[in-house]
Amino acid sequence: MTMDLFSQFASSTLLGTPLILLAMLTPWLFFPLPSTRWTNNRLLTLLNWFMIGFTKQLLLPLNAPAHKWAFLLTSIMVFLLSMNLLGLLPYTFTPTTQLSINLGLAVPLWLATVLMGLRNQLTHSLAHFLPEGTPSPLIPVLILIETISLFIRPLALGVRLTANLTAGHLLIHLISSAVSATISMSLTVSALTFLVLTLLMTLEIAVAMIQAYVFVLLLSLYLQENT
Template sequence: MALNLFDQFMSPTLMGIPLMALALVLPWILFPTPSSRWLNNRLLTLQEWFIKRFTHQLMLPLNVGGHKWALMLTSLMLFLLSINLMGLLPYTFTPTTQLSLNMGLAVPFWLATVIIGMRNQPTVALGHLLPEGTPAPLIPVLIIIETISLFIRPLALGVRLTANLTAGHLLIQLTASAAFILAPMMPTISILTTTVLFLLTLLEVAVAMIQAYVFVLLVSLYLQENV
């Protein structure tokens, strides 16, 4: 039973060819492209408003040096948001339920922020490993603890996104299976279970959006410490 539940998280294949690349590229095709006209339609206007508001809020606490990351972080947010939401549709695959993909996104972004900090302000970057006013006997222990916490950051980024989406998908599948099985035996309980399923789906839509935002927000906070 457990294997059947987790089959939905296996990378889809067609004649032995992995379709992960198609699942990653497809969301970008669905975004409306800006036209050359001066007056856009409502969809393009809403899309541009959302991108501008999100970029403004994301770049607000960052120094001027971190504003170079605006395009990259906004693109990452739209990428994760579209993949997470499309994964809730029936007969689809969510690439962000794969830890390998999330770690492939988390590690380079985290490493880039660390390299920027070590290059631009090495004293401040190394100063984060030792809080000011630490007693001398605790200095080696705190340096080890802060170093471990620094290297755990990308793992926390990837595992957080994977665990939240995987848990939500499993809850939806378990609740849907219960509603389907109970329908011929206990219709009333099945209707109640279907109501819970609908609420869970709304919750998972919110989780999909929130986790995409949290991933990008944490990357911007790591960047804020190093610029």
């Protein structure tokens, strides 16, 4: 039972080849291509409105040097959002439930913000390790705590995304199994369980959107500290 429950998070293979790369590239096939017409269709107009509005909202608190990250942050948001939502469909695989994938996104982006801060404003970046007015006996302890909090940031980014999506998928799997198990015993209980499953699916769609936004928002906050 345990292996069946967690087997949904195992990457599918074809002839011994993992298909996780295909699962990561598939969402991009559903996005419409740019049109050569003067007026875009409704889908392209809606997509452009979303991207422009999200980019403005994301870059509003950031300094001017951080605005060059606009394309990268928006692309990551769309990438995570599409993978999270497509993973809720039946017979699909969600790459963002893999901690290795999420850490592979979080660590390089976090490291880029840290290196940029050390290169452009070394004194300001190092000042985060030791607040002004700290008593001398607490200096080594505070430096150690700030160093740990700095290096734990990419781990928190990856684990947060993985844990939230994995928990939602497990709950959906358990409740859907309960629906099929109770339908032969009581239609009323099965119908109530199916209603709970419908509400959980709605919640999971919201979680998929929110977690993609939180991932990019935290990256923008790290970027704000280093620009």
